[in-house]
Amino acid sequence: MTDVASSHPPTPPPVKPGTLEIRGISKAFPNVQALSDVSLDIRPGEILAFVGENGAGKSTLLKIINGDYKPDAGTLSMDGRPLTFPSPYVAHQSGIRVIYQEPEIIPGVDVAENIWVGELPKRFGLLDRRQLNQQVERSLKEYGFEGALPMHLLGDELSSAQRQLVEIMRALKSGVRVLALDEPTSSLTDEEVDRLFALVRRLRGEGVAIIYVSHRIKEILRLCDRVAILRDGNLIAVKPASELNDAEIVRLMVGRELSSVFQRRPAGTGHEVLRVEGLQSNWHDDVNFHINAGEVIGFAGLVGAGRTELAKVIFGALPKTGGQVILSGQVVTIHRPDEAIARGIGFAPEDRKREGLVPVRSVLENASMAILRQLTRFHFVRKGLERMVATRFVERLRVRTPSLEQEVGKLSGGNQQKVVLARWLAAKPKVLILDEPTRGIDVGAKVEIYHLIDELANEGLGIMLISSELPEILGLSDRIYVMQNGRITGELSGAEATEEAILGLAFTDHLSAAPVGSTASQQKGSTI
Amino acid sequence: MSESQTKQTTNPARRGGIIKRVVGVIGTDNLSLIFALVIVVFLVTTVSGWFGLSGGDKFFSWQNLMNSLAQAIVIVGLVAIGETVVIIAGALDISVGSIASIGSVVAASVLVGVGIIGSLGILPVGNVVIAILAGILAGTIAGAINGFIVTVLRVNPIIATLGTLAAFAGFAFLLAPDGKPVGVMTQPAFTWLAQGRFLENIAIPSLGGAKWTGIPVLTVILVVVAIAAHILMSYTDFGRSIYAIGGNATAARLAGINLSKVRVLMYMLSGGIAGLAGVLLAARTTSGNPINGNGIELQAITAVFLGGAATSGGKGTIAGTFLAVILVGILNNGMNLLGFNTFIQRVALGFLLIAAVAISQWRQARAENARTRIANAG
Numbered sequence: 001m002t003d004v005a006s007s008h009p010p011t012p013p014p015v016k017p018g019t020l021e022i023r024g025i026s027k028a029f030p031n032v033q034a035l036s037d038v039s040l041d042i043r044p045g046e047i048l049a050f051v052g053e054n055g056a057g058k059s060t061l062l063k064i065i066n067g068d069y070k071p072d073a074g075t076l077s078m079d080g081r082p083l084t085f086p087s088p089y090v091a092h093q094s095g096i097r098v099i100y101q102e103p104e105i106i107p108g109v110d111v112a113e114n115i116w117v118g119e120l121p122k123r124f125g126l127l128d129r130r131q132l133n134q135q136v137e138r139s140l141k142e143y144g145f146e147g148a149l150p151m152h153l154l155g156d157e158l159s160s161a162q163r164q165l166v167e168i169m170r171a172l173k174s175g176v177r178v179l180a181l182d183e184p185t186s187s188l189t190d191e192e193v194d195r196l197f198a199l200v201r202r203l204r205g206e207g208v209a210i211i212y213v214s215h216r217i218k219e220i221l222r223l224c225d226r227v228a229i230l231r232d233g234n235l236i237a238v239k240p241a242s243e244l245n246d247a248e249i250v251r252l253m254v255g256r257e258l259s260s261v262f263q264r265r266p267a268g269t270g271h272e273v274l275r276v277e278g279l280q281s282n283w284h285d286d287v288n289f290h291i292n293a294g295e296v297i298g299f300a301g302l303v304g305a306g307r308t309e310l311a312k313v314i315f316g317a318l319p320k321t322g323g324q325v326i327l328s329g330q331v332v333t334i335h336r337p338d339e340a341i342a343r344g345i346g347f348a349p350e351d352r353k354r355e356g357l358v359p360v361r362s363v364l365e366n367a368s369m370a371i372l373r374q375l376t377r378f379h380f381v382r383k384g385l386e387r388m389v390a391t392r393f394v395e396r397l398r399v400r401t402p403s404l405e406q407e408v409g410k411l412s413g414g415n416q417q418k419v420v421l422a423r424w425l426a427a428k429p430k431v432l433i434l435d436e437p438t439r440g441i442d443v444g445a446k447v448e449i450y451h452l453i454d455e456l457a458n459e460g461l462g463i464m465l466i467s468s469e470l471p472e473i474l475g476l477s478d479r480i481y482v483m484q485n486g487r488i489t490g491e492l493s494g495a496e497a498t499e500e501a502i503l504g505l506a507f508t509d510h511l512s513a514a515p516v517g518s519t520a521s522q523q524k525g526s527t528i
Numbered sequence: 529m530s531e532s533q534t535k536q537t538t539n540p541a542r543r544g545g546i547i548k549r550v551v552g553v554i555g556t557d558n559l560s561l562i563f564a565l566v567i568v569v570f571l572v573t574t575v576s577g578w579f580g581l582s583g584g585d586k587f588f589s590w591q592n593l594m595n596s597l598a599q600a601i602v603i604v605g606l607v608a609i610g611e612t613v614v615i616i617a618g619a620l621d622i623s624v625g626s627i628a629s630i631g632s633v634v635a636a637s638v639l640v641g642v643g644i645i646g647s648l649g650i651l652p653v654g655n656v657v658i659a660i661l662a663g664i665l666a667g668t669i670a671g672a673i674n675g676f677i678v679t680v681l682r683v684n685p686i687i688a689t690l691g692t693l694a695a696f697a698g699f700a701f702l703l704a705p706d707g708k709p710v711g712v713m714t715q716p717a718f719t720w721l722a723q724g725r726f727l728e729n730i731a732i733p734s735l736g737g738a739k740w741t742g743i744p745v746l747t748v749i750l751v752v753v754a755i756a757a758h759i760l761m762s763y764t765d766f767g768r769s770i771y772a773i774g775g776n777a778t779a780a781r782l783a784g785i786n787l788s789k790v791r792v793l794m795y796m797l798s799g800g801i802a803g804l805a806g807v808l809l810a811a812r813t814t815s816g817n818p819i820n821g822n823g824i825e826l827q828a829i830t831a832v833f834l835g836g837a838a839t840s841g842g843k844g845t846i847a848g849t850f851l852a853v854i855l856v857g858i859l860n861n862g863m864n865l866l867g868f869n870t871f872i873q874r875v876a877l878g879f880l881l882i883a884a885v886a887i888s889q890w891r892q893a894r895a896e897n898a899r900t901r902i903a904n905a906g
Contacts, residue, residue, distance in 0.1 A: 317782060338784040347782060355782055358775035360842040369772060369783040372765045379764045423783065 017079055018044035020065070020096065020178050020209060025074035027060055027233075029412075034060040035071070038235045040228060042178055047200060047210040049220040049241070052230035052253055053471075058213050061230070062180055065211070066098035067091035078177075095177030101186065103167035107156035112136040114155055115169045139173060143199060148192070160303065161192045168199070179203060180211035185219060186303070186468070190507065197223055215469070217246050229253055264454050264476050269294045273328055273462035274345075274431045276314065280322030283309040284486040287323070291431060291462040296453060298477030299466045300502045306486040307466045308350055311433045315347040316340045328430065341370055346424035350435035350466070352413070356420045359409025363401050364390050366408045366419050370427040393422035398448065414445025421452065432456065433464040438472065450476060470499045482506050558836060561851040568855060572862030583865040592861070594741050599722075601857035602746040603628070603805045603812075605850065608828040608835075609757045610801035612849040615832050616761070617794055618774035618841025619678065619685035624802040624828060626696030627670045628821030631806025633703045635663030636710035636816020639718055643705040656717045660807050667803015668796045670696055675792030693825065700818035710816035721745055722812035746808060753801065758846040770794060774841025830877060831856055834884035838892055856880065 020042035027035040035057045042048055050058045063069045065076065067088040076083045078094050091098075106114055112132050113120065121131040133151065140146045149165045158166065164184055171179055181200070185193045200210055200223065214220055220227060221241055229236045229252045236252050270293030279287040283306045291297045299307045312318040314325055316334040324331050327343055334340045340347070349355035357366055367390040368375060375386045390404055397418040401411055408419055417437065424432055434453070438446045453476055457463050467473050473480060480492045482505035490505035569587070576584040586592050607624050614621045637643035641653035651658055670692070677688040701707040712718050725742030761767035769790045772780040781787050802821070809820040835852035837844025856877070863873050 315782070336786065337782050338786050341784040349779075349782055354776070355778050358772045358779050358842065360775045360838075361771055365768060365772065369768075369780070369785070372768055372785075376765045379766060381763060381765060381768065383763075 016044060018177055018207065018209065019078070021075075021077045022061075022065075023075045023077070025061070025064060025071045025076070027064065027069060027071045033233050035064075035233045037074070038230075038233075039074075040235060040238060042209045042211060044177070044207045044209045045204055046226060047204055047212055047224045049224040049227045050211060050213045050230060051215075051217070051220060051227060051249060056230040056253070057233040058230055059182070060233075062098050062100075062182055062211070062213065065091065065096060065178070065180060067096075092174070095175055096180075097171035097174075097176045097178070098180040099164060099167045099171065099182060099184065101183050103163050105155040105158060105163050105166060107154065109155055110151065111149055111153050111155075111158070111162075111166060112151045114166050115139075115173065117170075119174075136169075139169060143169070143172065143202075144195070145169070148195065161188045164188075164196075172203075176203075176208055178209045178211070180213070182213045183215065184212075185214065185216065193219070217249050220249070221246070264296065264450075264478070265458070266296075266478050267294060267458040269478070270460060271328070274314075274464070275326040276323065277326065278323035279310075279313065279320060279325070281309070281313045281318065281320050283318070284313065287486075287488055289481050289488060289491070291464060293430070293460045293462050294457055295478045296457045296463045296465055296476050298473035298480040298497075299464060299483060300468075300470065300473050300480055301483035301506050303468065305483040305506065307483050308435055309486075310483070311347060311349075311435055311464065311466060314340070315345055315433065317347075341427060341429075344428075344430035345433065346370070346427050346429035346431070347433040348417075348420045348424055348435065348437060350439065352416050352420060353409075357408050357416055360407060362405045363394065363399065363408055363411070363419055364404040367394060367404075367422045367426060370423050389426050390422070393425045394419070396425070397422050397452065412441075412445075414441035414448075417441055417445065417449065421449070425456075429461070431462045431464065433466070435466045436468065437465070438467070438469070470502060473497075473502070474499065558845065558848045558851055561835065561848060561855060565851065565855050565858065568858050568862065572858065572865065576862075576866050581866045583867060584862070586865055587862065590741055592865070594744060594747075596864070597857055597861045598747040599744050599812075600861060601853050602744075602750045603809055604824060604827045604831060604856070605750045605853040606753055606805040606808070607802050607824050608831040608849050608853050609754055609846060610798035611825075611828045612832045612835070612837060612844055612846055613757065613761065613770055613794055614685075614798050615829075615837045615839075616774045616841060616844045617770045617791065618777065619791070619794070620689060620829070621671075621674060621795060621798045622686065622689040622825050622829075623670070623674060623692040623696055624798060624805075625821040625823055625825040626693050626700060627667045627799050627802035628806035628809060628824055629700035629818050630670055630696055630703065630821075631663040631667045631803030632810040632820040633700050633710065633806075633816045633818050634666040634803075635659045635718075635807040636712050636810045637703065637705070638662040639712055639715055639816075640710055642710055644703050646705075646710075654715070656715070659718065660721075660804075663807035663810070664800050664803045667806065668800035670803070671796040671799020672792060674799065675795035678795065679788040679791050697818075697822075700821075704816065704818050707818065709818070710810075711814065712810060712816060713814045719811050719814055721749075721808055746812070749804075749808065753804070754846055754850050761846055766790065766793065771842055774838075774843070776842070826881065827856065827877060830881040830884060833888055834880065836888065836891075839885060839888055840892060852884075 022038060022040040022042070025035055025038045026033075038057070038061065050061065052058050060069065064071050067083070067090055078096075083094060083096075084090055106117065109117075115136055116132055121128040121135065123131070136151055137146070140149060140151065145165055149162050149169075153162070168179075184196060188196065200212070204210055212220065212224055221244065224241050226238060227241050227244055227249065228238045229249065231253060272290055273293050275290040277288055287310060289297070299310070301307050309318055313320050314334075316336045316339055325334060326332070327345070332343055334343065334345075337347070353359065358369070364387065368386045371389070372381065375382055375389070387404065394401070394404065399411075399415050399418045399422060401415060408416060411419070421437070437453070438449055441449075450472075453463060453465065457478075465473065465476060474497055477497070478494050480494070480497050480502065481488050482490045482492070482502055484506055492501055492505075573584045573587045607628060611621055611624060633643065634645055636659070637646035638651050639654065639656065639659035640646060645651070645662070646653070651662060674689055674692055677683050677692070678685050681688075683691075704710060722745070724745040726745060726748060728742030730740070730742075761770065769780065769785045772783070772785055773787060773790060777787060802824075805824070806821055810816040813820060831852040832844065832849050833839070834855065835844065835848030835850070837848065859876065859880075860873055863876070
């Protein structure tokens, strides 16, 4: 069997039963060719890694495998039988299970019921509690999770790791044959990672075909048998892990030297625009940092480290209990977002749909929202002026929209994000906080946003960049603060920062006592 | 962006054609209301005859259109306009009926000088303008109380105004002397509000034997308030904030909109308009009666949803509500003319509310599907 994918394989060799055959899959979205002609075998008893930059097509491929999307061309088959699209049900029936980063957990229901949802044991038409608990206890014991996943916890009390376990247990109980894990370790502790790896290896031994999607190259080399590398929707190579090393994988993923992907060219820093001293809140303990004009300052850390909450506290969207926020040398009190905006702070939140945009309103209204008051005379909106301002920034950011009247919710993710940025550029802030500015958007728009961040900083803006993508932080930041459990655990200059250094600061004493648990802060953070 | 998406998302109303432009101004959603109007008029005037019902022929008389129809819709129409603002902001004000009762009692008791407020002796007795303003102010204060409960006490708007619906209803009785209605029959300057006509004596050639009877003062008030509300919602920062809050309150707050301030002002507006409606009710019934406003909230909310406002907020227009008010008015008026009793009318109104919301939900689901499809593609 060939290891390197070719679009027209010669006579297909015989395949092992239980192999998921992917043949010639293509999928296009309005802005991007997400996958072109991908052919690949997912073999039983093997761990296959999918690697690639964000937007390379990994998620799209997973969604096609899970039956969420219908490909434009190509087939999937198992045991010689083609799978029909799009139907997660058919995929489940065939034993295919994709574990996404954020599994669907029913909040008010305990672990046992969450695992057995849909097939709960019944007795006289009522839930048979005892049988359910026995079943769940047995299977948790079997896989060694009885300590990690207490059965009585409710869905909303679970940590990210526990949520994943619930989803994995769901898959296991229904006889999984192909198990795909999407970034399973992104919010796990070292110990949890080890336990997960042990489970994955055990399943491999039982003949399950495993797809492992991750950004962490070291983990992949440690765990996986083969590595499939995707770039811009193409399958670049499929090689045994033993023939690869870090540098080689990065080279194949990026297709060019990493340094050329992001083009931060600092133009020199100016005076201090933001200083935070001894900041305290429900989520934070003694946070100190500063940002100068013309700087991009990266904030790295795990999900739940308190970065988003820090942005919101500074912006007045969450309460501060102590410490000082100093803007351009002046101590300020900010209780509400409108006060922060008036003082020259802009904030593009992480969750565009829930917090960034009013989807049912137009591009124009969304773009002018933060400066609406300045665009009025006697409370009447000066529509000509508003249109002029909106047009200027919509054009500068190259937002692709049929008109300014278009509902923002109908634009693609990348264009939605650009509308949020247009709003903040229009407000002419001194400090711009960007929380995960490239999450969920296509590669083209991403690169545009990177250029924009670079440009804005060089125009003298101080930028606070929160991102969970380390390459993004490393490529764009002049300095980096690493956060963990509501505290800043380290500051790195652009030159000394490496993935290892950041991860070290993000993980150290992760399990030791801290003001707030990571799950708790995550949940609080979601209700602003 | 690919060619296909550009085509897919271009709004047809924006391209060429005078008819399409006119449609664009009315709004495609409101167009269906105009169709509904035509159908209801056709049912009342023509179809009813086929089933042997009589009275439909009276529909197109000036007497009916200007006296019965145009006046009947005014009170509900006013309250519905205030309610539209609240519903666009994603909230609800159920207390408007009771606020109208308060406005009605306050205006009448100030005018006559009785009851708790009237006997204080602060306000001059017999001054129509003061009486009207007192009614509106009472409504505005009631609205401010709603706003306080919703923003400061953080009570869900439905529960908050359900509570004040009951409380304000009781309060209207407390304000009336011994809980009894205050008669204003002897105040012609006040009852003129309901009975007066503009352009009454202008000679207009009679149409089909119908006689020109002038334009009721009530109707003029409704139209003026509707236009003012339309301007407020379409051209001011307040209107923008209302739409933004209704569409996504969290995003609106993070974009610098002061949610509490806008919400309190919104409830004050809704309350003030309900207070005015109450004043006009007192003028029309010639009495400041504490039960004057009972049940108006249901009709007003029905009209707002029928007018195309989204239950989830962020969408809706004053024009849509206005058309819906006329539609409900014609339906009631037609049933009156055809001799249906009021019980049947109430059954019809209840089901109309459900139908209006069902249609609105269906529209939202369709729009939501379209959005998810495209957003996923990004």
